[in-house]
Amino acid sequence: MFEVISVDKAREKILQYLNKKKIEKVYFSEALGRVTAENIYSPMNLPPFSRSTVDGYAVRSSDTIGASESLPALLNLKGIIEMGKSSDIAINSEEAMGISTGGMLPENADAVVMMENTDSFDDGSILINESVASGENVIWEGEDIKSKELVLKKDHVIREQDIGALSALGILEIFVYKKPTVGIISTGDELVSPEEELTPGKIRDINSWAIKACVEKAQAIPKFYGIIQDEQDEFYETLTRSQIECDLVIISGGSSVGTRDLAAKTINDLGEPGVIFHGVSVKPGKPTIFGLAQDTPIFGLSGNPVSALVTFDLFVRPAIRRLLGLKPYDESEQVSARITRNLSSKGGREDYIRVSLTRKNDGTLEAEPILGESGLIFTLVEADGIIRIPQNTEGITAGESVQVFKRGVIK
Amino acid sequence: MFEVISVDKAREKILQYLNKKKIEKVYFSEALGRVTAENIYSPMNLPPFSRSTVDGYAVRSSDTIGASESLPALLNLKGIIEMGKSSDIAINSEEAMGISTGGMLPENADAVVMMENTDSFDDGSILINESVASGENVIWEGEDIKSKELVLKKDHVIREQDIGALSALGILEIFVYKKPTVGIISTGDELVSPEEELTPGKIRDINSWAIKACVEKAQAIPKFYGIIQDEQDEFYETLTRSQIECDLVIISGGSSVGTRDLAAKTINDLGEPGVIFHGVSVKPGKPTIFGLAQDTPIFGLSGNPVSALVTFDLFVRPAIRRLLGLKPYDESEQVSARITRNLSSKGGREDYIRVSLTRKNDGTLEAEPILGESGLIFTLVEADGIIRIPQNTEGITAGESVQVFKRGVIK
Structure with missing residues (x-):
């Protein structure tokens, strides 16, 4: 009845037509799982100042050379650095300042001695019981990332830690690939919605709802067009509307030869290039249709639910993933x-x-x-x-x- | 400073306190990934009537015995069964009715002959070129599932195909475990929100946003309580409020010993049993705190982002998964x-x-x-x-x- 092509060939044809990804700007904290559509660079040094990683005393490491418990170095306490405040005081030779984890290092300090390796006295003197190297217990300004360095590459899938990094840098909006809107149309004179009462000869629509769940799981946005009758005008009107409003359209149903032919005919009527293939050498899923109407990819899946879900996995999901900027297959599945x-x-x-x-x-x-x-x-x-x-x-x-x-x- | 316990022991203690799952009713199509909190039974036979799986003629199989292309069986066409309509006509011996895929079998018919194995004539006679067995090309009433049979077991993770099945049966609402609301509190006098300008000594909050993303990925609902100062009254007030409004609370920050002690003290002040453990033999993540305030589990994670995310994976995610009705670990990760x-x-x-x-x-x-x-x-x-x-x-x-x-x- 129609010429069938292999699964691989079918997928190759689909992906070949799916290379126009749309882009949108999103707030950084809404970007989990999305894919960057740009290289993102750091606007600043992180941390923006050198910080202590422990509770203790900020010192000049040269003042601690040779210090030990038996031979401690004696330093003068110049003050305490308050958390979240600038340390506008510089320390001089043989001076120390109290500092908490995360505190800003005072000028001239290059190391921090941990509290437990010191003794402090009421007269403001501090005994340092260990020698510290330059940079010890310190994170330098820009050690995490430097201004203008690459934060996230284009085509990167955003994870929890990336959201943390964007927050740290105050990068509030980023460009990602847009979630495609996927139109879902069910056809069949025998179908009713799940909330409707069944009359003899009718069954409830399975595919609209199972496919909606597949679309959501694939991170796209489903848009229902309801159940349409197996009738040319209704096919034409609904496909026209959905093709304008959506980035991808799925018609399911049409197990009978007449309906399948009607779907294919309508896709062709909507404009070039029309039907790309009709029939794949796969079981279940042989009557699968793929076409383009005015650039919008349209999939015709079987009305049989098992067939519809298998062919969704084989053909539609890779297409959605391509539009999202993801590689077509997720091997962890x-x-x-x-x-x-x-x-x-x-x-x-x-x-x-x-x-x-x-x-x-x-x-x-x-x-x-x-x-x-x-x-x-x-x-x-x-x-x-x-x-x-x-x-x-x-x-x-x-x-x-x-x-x-x-x-x-x-x- | 505090007694540390092993990672396994810590996790065991956490899970031991997390056994009160809440339940809610959701619309079936919103249930993807949720876990059933009840056994769900079928209210009906599916399909509700015997259906054809092909386009062809509904027949009594006994009328086709021995039929072949060289010796076809001659039947009389009694009419056509319209899709979605009741077939209120019964067929008698040597009668056939036209039927489409999904059509309702007429009374007395027990098989369907595919269109391509027949020849039809203007006088209403049909030649049947093959013999069909009883049930051939037919799905019997109740063959998919019978009334009162189990649809989905309690504690089942709902997938796309399950949503299709619920739709087919008109099961519009089901009970699932409630998504926990997870309070997120950051502490630290040095922290500002990502949209704020940095002044010297300040850094932007990383953990609130990275943890929010972790909570969302774990399918729970994050609720922000902002950045609180390292100060007893503010700790007490915010923890009290979050513990009432949330199913689980995460405090992050407090890398300094003083802040950690304040967090532990406040959890104890909120009521029995208070702090369950404070300190785990793990790097990073040693100062992790777990406690319960009025039954609400509270986690104290380090202010260091790497430590916070590692301990989120080790301790908080299993707790959230438990509340969702999932097993604590996802091996596919x-x-x-x-x-x-x-x-x-x-x-x-x-x-x-x-x-x-x-x-x-x-x-x-x-x-x-x-x-x-x-x-x-x-x-x-x-x-x-x-x-x-x-x-x-x-x-x-x-x-x-x-x-x-x-x-x-x-x-």
């Missing part, structure tokens, strides 16, 4: 396991099989296949992951190691 | 790597060392230690993870395999 049974596969296509995983005593994982129609959502509720049987094999043998794409927490 | 250099360690404590990771050609990871003061946030910005040197070793040898706690995306 994969684990290895030993398959418990032989699984045959038809040559010339990739098979994706739902599995439940069990942790064995030796720490390794065992994957038990869950078979069943791709229309049965509970086969996926029971599953902990999905394994791939590559295109050019005749299946896999019990005991073989397989790569599992996680779909939930592994016990 | 760990990877193995080979250390590039010898690292010595003082016996009697656990050492946590920042490392940068490099993926080698053979796919394995190499961990290069990043040394430096725990006051330097950029040592953690450069790091991809943190490794643990266990308490009863004298260090690790170059080439040894180490467990890495990830702090970001591994290239």
Whole structure:
């Protein structure tokens, strides 16, 4: 009915069309998990002054040479440095100032002696019981980062510590790649919303809600367009609107040949280049459609929920990740396991099989296949992951190691 | 100055006090990543009627016995079943009805013949070119899940497919464990907010913002109490307020001995049991405090950002995960790597060392230690993870395999 292409080829075509990332400015503390769209440089030295890392006495290290418990150095206490205040007094030879952890070193001081290695007397004299080297118990001005140095590279995924660093430098706004808005359309005359009562012949919409969750987990912003009827005008009107309002559109449903053809036709009607491929050599997910309408990528996924979620993982998630500035695949979403049974596969296509995983005593994982129609959502509720049987094999043998794409927490 | 306990013992004590999870009702589509606080049962059979999985003709399988292309079975077309409508007509012997994928099977039909294995004629007769078994191309009523069967077990982490299943069953609200509200207090007379101008002696607050990001990543709700001065009344007032308003409180700062003692004293003043431990045999993070004020767990973390984030991972995150109904540790946050250099360690404590990771050609990871003061946030910005040197070793040898706690995306 249509020419199918391989999974790899399909993904390659998708990514080839997804290279226009949008950029936005965000407040630094809202940037967790986002990707920098610029090199960020430091506007200042951090710390902005030399600081003590201990409670004790700021000294000139040269005054402590040779000092020990049996032969302490005698210094005069010039005062106490208050936390958060400038130390506008300089110390001279044989002078010390009291300082707390984080306090600003007075001028001429180059080391701090820890409190426990000193004795202080009422007359303002201090005995120093150890020799300290220049820089001891001190963080120098600019030791953490210097003015104009690179803070975060472009295309960096922002973590908790990066937010701390931006705060330290007073960098309040940064440019990151924009979260794509993803339009979600379900089609099918038999579908109703989950809050509606069922009448005979109707079923509740699964895909809109499962796909919304997938979109959110992928860090994009879902936008619902509801359930549309399998009818040309409604397809055209809804796709036109969503293509203008969204960065990416997912239509799900249309398991019948007529609906699939209608989806493909409408994508073509919306303008060049239209449908890029229609049909992938994968099970489940063969009737997957990918196209572009006025530059907006549009995915047509099967109405079968298992098929829709497998093809979301294979094709839509890499596309969303590309728009977010992330690499298309997240390897931490994969684990290895030993398959418990032989699984045959038809040559010339990739098979994706739902599995439940069990942790064995030796720490390794065992994957038990869950078979069943791709229309049965509970086969996926029971599953902990999905394994791939590559295109050019005749299946896999019990005991073989397989790569599992996680779909939930592994016990 | 205080008695230190081991990391394991500290964690054990924390978890022992964290067993009062709160529960809330959420809309099913907002439940992604949350943990069920109840067993959820199905209110209905899914699908609610037997459905076709293909486009074709609904038949009685007995009418197709022995049918083939050379010897087709002749049936009469009784009509077409509209999608989303009840099939209120029953078929009799030697009758068939047109049906689309997802359509409701008419009474007496028990199989569907695919369109491509039939020929239809203008006079309303259909030639069936294959024999179908009972149930072929059909999903039976209740085949996905039956009424009263378990949908999701208590303590289950909700995934995308689970949201789809809840939608299918019209289960609109479910009970999950409540996200804890986590109070964040920074202390230090030298601290200012990131948007403020720096005056001499001041530095910008790092920990409030890095910890806020840690709390959000852990799926809890951060609540800021600002920067408080190292002063007894302000400590008491802010801790009292936060302990009432939050499920867990983090105070960071207080690197000086005086401030640490003030934090511990205030926790004790707030009521029984007060401070549970003060001091852990870990570097960085030795002065960590844990206590309970009126049942609210309170953590005192170091003012050094590296120390604060390491001890957040070690102690606070497991506590938050416990309140969310998750197991305390997320193993997918760990990877193995080979250390590039010898690292010595003082016996009697656990050492946590920042490392940068490099993926080698053979796919394995190499961990290069990043040394430096725990006051330097950029040592953690450069790091991809943190490794643990266990308490009863004298260090690790170059080439040894180490467990890495990830702090970001591994290239």
